[in-house]
Amino acid sequence: MTTLTDPPKESFQLSMLIYDTRYRSMTIQIVALIGFMLLIGMIISNTAQNLADLGKEPSFGFLMEPAGYDINQRLIEYTSQSTHLRAAFVGLLNTLLVAFMGCIAATILGVIIGVLRLSKNWLIAQLMSVYVEFFRNVPVLLWIVFTMAILIETLPAPRVFKGVETGSVVFTNRGIYVPEPLFARGLGDFSVFGAFDVSIDLLVILAVLFGGIYAARKVKLRADKTQEATGDRPTTWHIRLGLIVVPTVAVLFALGFYLGYPELKGFNFKGGTHMRNSLIALWLALSLYTAAFIAEIVRAGIMAISHGQTEAAAALGLRSNRIMSLVVLPQALRVIIPPLISNYLNLTKNSSLAIAVGYMDITGTLGGITLNQTGRELETLLLLMLCYLIISLSISAVMNWYNESVKLKER
Template sequence: MTTTTDPQTDSFHLSQLLYDSRYRSMTIQVVALIGFVSLVAWLVSNTIVNLEALGKNFSFGFLGQRSGYDINQRLISYSSDSNHFTAAAVGLLNTLLVAFLGCILATVIGVTAGVLRLSRNWITAKIMTVYIESFRNIPVLLWILAFNAVMTEGFPSPRDFKGDNATASMLFNDSVAVTNRGIFAPLPIWENGYQIVVIVFLLSIAAIWAFGRYAKKRQELTGDILPVFWIKLAILVLPVLIAYFVLGRPIGLEYPELKGFGFKGGLNIRRSLIVLWLALSFYTGAFIAENVRAGILAISKGQSEAAHALGINPKNTMSLVVLPQALRVIIPPLISQYLNLTKNSSLAIAVGYMDVRSTLGGITLNQTGRELECMLLLMGIYLLISLAISGAMNVYNKSTQLAER
């Protein structure tokens, strides 16, 4: 006679939560979650209690009040009569401007330095090593201040351009002045008929794109390589020039001139922008250079050897064989470098550049005393910028990845 014992029906004991491996991980997670939520709740309640103790309320109403201060560099119309919200928008645009310019220049510098550091020319490689190591290992704030000191003390003041015994003079046939307040350059003036020139210019760009496709197709079919660069340059420049002269020069230039206390008219690129832009670009460029070098070294040597064996010259080997493959390795860390550059631009106030940190998080915060609201807004703004950049770069990253068939 056999007796079958039914498997004992599970009776749940509390101790199983701790000793039974089926439940333990869940217990740990629940405890951790409770801990985290309590921490957040404590922070929030502490903030509310302290704000109440200080007699402060939480409101974003101050954004609608008159700001009362002036901003030197403004990409949209703004005066001291505008409200704090507009001031924050002016600052945000300035942040985006320096971040945009910085990302472009940093990429150019980084790719150049990264490729040259692998050069077989000893001097070039060592110079790039010195550049990369010195910029990577010194805080960016010091570089910003150093660039600022060089430009403030090293370039002439507008006063030096004045009078009969002027000690400084303008460059390029009296059209550009480099001073310690910034660079004053000619500004295009749009006169009647400029629209046609602009349309011609846009059409040229479209033509260049179409030509590029045609040349590529032709190369794939016949193997002929056209002098693409020179043809593209001709398409870009010639039609615009012809339209410009046929229409009787509808785009003029307004030159800066010495007037009153300094230079008036023309385009004024302020010292603060130049300094911040260059310092951020060179600093981030050094990191990008290392990413580029790593990307190139990650490509198997067989690739360039095969290219050489096929008779492709070293320049084309780099640009057609190695770099396109290296991009897959380079782009992900490149995204974080762009984010770093954008976030580092919040050091702008050190040189008096009016970015969003200096307007919303600086003057507005000081004049209204709304620390918490301003800081939360700032964090939100930087978070949005960063997410937007990484979103856009991830799309680009996907397009460069190996297409699997």
């Protein structure tokens, strides 16, 4: 009879740190961490040394000093006496504004182009391919300066409109003037932390609008339930439309809503909302450029849905627009959303090229004039990167949440 003995207890040896797979990963990680710490420590000590030599102790005190420069396109009150911090905030809002406008325009344009690229009409499909290749293969910075040049060179100067009846929208080489919404019986402004004002009128209108949309959704859900229970779908579109439109119009009426039209006074237009060339150029160029990418994404998403799905839906007796909205799009969206997110992110990051046309976004204010005036490279660039990181991470968080909600629910 044989007896089994325990294997001899191994004592820990130093070489096991390298040769034993149980410890090796630990060793590698600790070495990597130490290396990383050394690198960071070296950079920090170098930076401290260099900045001390230059006589620039790192501090963020400059943010509270008066900026001393003007920002012509702004969403909140700002004068050249305001602080650098406020200038940065104005810039941040400008970045968000152009990114928001750009994302919407690029999505609309991209979806149209992507669908048309799949058109059975040969000519249209070819034209759309040309558009996509043309915009994708030329740098976006070139498109931005190009659009700016077109706006400046081709549109008429404001003085051309002297004595001419202008429409409600005026295109000049100084920018586009659109009617501005004004309220005869406005509720005034509401100050947030004393930092900037938000129009109460706007908040009320938005609240009513979203309330209407919410109610309309409820009605639709009830109609869906009725349809599932009885098979008959009650006609609800007029109720839903009414729920959205009537209260909003009523509120607008109550506030005394009217449009302020731009008028030529002296050498320039007064009244109306002035969208400067730089904003328009940046917006157009970013939208057109990103639309080319979104078009490809949409096309790939639609093509990823197998033809059997469309045919099966047709066999069920659905009409082609219902096939699109009920069968193809919900499935295609799953393919489309993730790359769409990264294109929104790209658009937001590309909006930093505003500096090339003089649109004062956060790169132009904080990373541009503030940096040059104060000479605080380290602090301004850290803040600038932090802002962009926060924007990027929040966009991807929101979109990932949406992505999660439309994902295939597997069991």
